[in-house]
Amino acid sequence: MKPKFYYVLVLLALAAHGTQADNLFVAAGGDIYKFDTTIGAASQSTFNSQSTPPTGDLDSLVVDTNGNVLAGYYNSNNGYGFIDEFASAGGGGLFYNGALSAFGLALDSGGDLFMDGESYPNQTAVIYKFTSAANGPVETTFAAGGGLSVGGLAFDHSGTLWMANGGYGSIIKFAANGSHTTFVTLPGGSADPRGVAFDGQRQPVGDGLRCRRRL
Amino acid sequence: MTGNGNLWVTDYGAGAVYEFTNNGGTLSSAVTTFAAVRSPDGLAFDSNGNLFVADNADGKIYEYLNSGGALSPAPSIFASGLGSPTALAIGPVPPVSPPPLLAISLAGGTPVVAWPVPSTGYVLQTNTALTTGNWGDYGGVVSNNTATIAPSQGNLFFRLMHP
Numbered sequence: 534m535k536p537k538f539y540y541v542l543v544l545l546a547l548a549a550h551g552t553q554a555d556n557l558f559v560a561a562g563g564d565i566y567k568f569d570t571t572i573g574a575a576s577q578s579t580f581n582s583q584s585t586p587p588t589g590d591l592d593s594l595v596v597d598t599n600g601n602v603l604a605g606y607y608n609s610n611n612g613y614g615f616i617d618e619f620a621s622a623g624g625g626g627l628f629y630n631g632a633l634s635a636f637g638l639a640l641d642s643g644g645d646l647f648m649d650g651e652s653y654p655n656q657t658a659v660i661y662k663f664t665s666a667a668n669g670p671v672e673t674t675f676a677a678g679g680g681l682s683v684g685g686l687a688f689d690h691s692g693t694l695w696m697a698n699g700g701y702g703s704i705i706k707f708a709a710n711g712s713h714t715t716f717v718t719l720p721g722g723s724a725d726p727r728g729v730a731f732d733g734q735r736q737p738v739g740d741g742l743r744c745r746r747r748l
Numbered sequence: 749m750t751g752n753g754n755l756w757v758t759d760y761g762a763g764a765v766y767e768f769t770n771n772g773g774t775l776s777s778a779v780t781t782f783a784a785v786r787s788p789d790g791l792a793f794d795s796n797g798n799l800f801v802a803d804n805a806d807g808k809i810y811e812y813l814n815s816g817g818a819l820s821p822a823p824s825i826f827a828s829g830l831g832s833p834t835a836l837a838i839g840p841v842p843p844v845s846p847p848p849l850l851a852i853s854l855a856g857g858t859p860v861v862a863w864p865v866p867s868t869g870y871v872l873q874t875n876t877a878l879t880t881g882n883w884g885d886y887g888g889v890v891s892n893n894t895a896t897i898a899p900s901q902g903n904l905f906f907r908l909m910h911p
Contacts, residue, residue, distance in 0.1 A: 553795040562831040574827040596839030725761030733751035
């Protein structure tokens with residue numbers, strides 16, 4: 534019996550080394566579902582269902598290095614937006630509630646949150662940067678205006694922010710001062726970029742959006 | 749080859765997933781198109797380099813498997829029946845705390861079974877023989893994770909169960 538026992542130990546060690554389990558969070562229908570990536574559909578559970586106002590359409594997700602989940606919403610009742618922050622075990626509260634819809638979220642390497650959305654009521658694309666302060670997060674405008682639409686956000690390995698420029702069918706690259714250039718216009722006549730991501734990331738990333746053309 | 753900081757884009761309008769290759773720190777504007785899902789929306793990579801894409805119109809999550817640094821050209825269905833998924837994000841699986849240890853001691857000649865406080869959610873169960881699966885919840889008083897056991901007529905085994 535001993536040889537068989539040893540074989541089992543070796544196989545388990547190889548499996549543990551080769552595949553790392555992650556949580557995959559999915560925004561759908563205003564709810565957040567959670568999966569274990571090594572298990573698949575059978576691991577589906579409800580991470581959060583909206584139960585208290587404000588409520589809205591869930592358009593973006595990002596997970597910080599501590600496993601906290603930030604979720605961006607568009608409030609169709611008033612055209613505003615908000616962000617909820619949930620602990621990894623569930624439960625949480627309002628992170629932001631204001632006149633900017635929250636369509637894309639990304640975290641930089643320092644843990645500061647970036648959000649893109651449309652201001653209400655003039656529907657101008659704005660990118661906010663949130664920094665921590667004694668009385669809660671404070672937003673400043675990172676970029677805004679001409680040539681920008683709303684879409685998914687992501688940081689590359691060098692700390693540069695990128696955005697899916699949904700309404701323009703292009704991908705935008707931001708400089709540290711918020712100025713932007715068009716990296717590429719997507720092929721075809723019906724381009725509608727929604728999400729951007731970089732492979733090989735060492736920090737949790739995520740983005741996404743339900744884009745609404747405003748042009 | 750994935751994992752080099754390549755840029756990936758979902759194009760909802762074209763039903764396409766695009767890859768822009770990173771060549772030594774510079775992204776190429778030449779695009780590689782991966783097998784489409786119907787209406788790709790949010791996307792995210794896991795720690796193993798597998799790519800997940802939300803199909804907004806079909807309510808599915810697709811997975812492009814990473815095999816030796818190359819993603820499978822066609823995705824497989826990871827999950828379905830999700831309504832209209834929009835965004836995805838990957839996070840760590842929180843470490844699981846080791847289960848508390850059950851200790852048996854004697855207090856004035858009476859057996860006492862206890863486990864550390866504040867371990868919560870555990871139920872003390874008993875069985876008269878380890879060769880059977882007839883475990884049942886302990887029927888006596890458990891206070892502060894401690895049970896004082898009345899003298900038994902025979903063997904009695906204990907375990908902690910987390911329902």
